[in-house]
């Protein structure tokens with residue numbers, strides 16, 4: 001058997017990193033539209049596009065989203081037994097993160113274009129497929145951001161509170177937020193963690 005090539009990943013994939021600090025400068029809406037267009041080139045089941053993208057670049061929207069998700073997180077942390085001062089610190093820091101980011105892209109899933117099944121197992125698998133495709137769309141969006149010289153970082157929060165995130169922005173009831181991407185012009189002082197090498201022999205197998 002020929003040994004597999006160890007040439008590494010393409011440079012455009014290496015170039016995308018999660019960047020969590022931005023300069024205080026708005027992101028042009030045309031540029032944000034191009035990111036959403038890139039997201040919409042992702043593969044999806046049955047030629048569907050079960051995604052909706054909400055670009056939040058106004059202070060009121062950022063505040064509403066931070067408050068809606070933050071209150072739910074506060075309840076969850078209290079339920080976990082986290083000390084009240086620590087809860088306040090964590091929620092305040094997540095507010096700052098959202099409110100200080102120039103633009104947010106909230107990626108939502110809908111049932112639009114998906115198949116419906118009478119049984120729960122296949123229904124769950126269908127939603128799982130849509131969720132996988134949303135991940136592909138978000139990756140496209142972040143690759144396009146890197147290509148445009150923009151910084152981005154995926155934030156998990158909405159997947160833990162899709163209804164709260166939806167209602168905070170008064171979105172249609174069938175749009176369920178599942179991912180949040182922070183977007184902005186990168187702070188040149190930001191230093192991310194070094195990316196560990198890919199331990200190929202642990203992560204893949206040939207049969």
Ligand SMILES: Cc1cc2nc3c(=O)[nH]c(=O)nc-3n(C[C@H](O)[C@H](O)[C@H](O)COP(=O)(O)O)c2cc1C
Pocket residue numbers: 016017018019020153154155156157192195
């Ligand atoms: C589903 C998902 C959720 C994530 N959630 C967060 C998050 O809540 N906050 C954060 O700072 N980064 C988050 N990240 C970014 C990861 O921490 C990051 O991708 C990882 O550390 C690898 O670094 P890199 O993207 O620079 O290669 C998330 C990434 C994914 C795919």
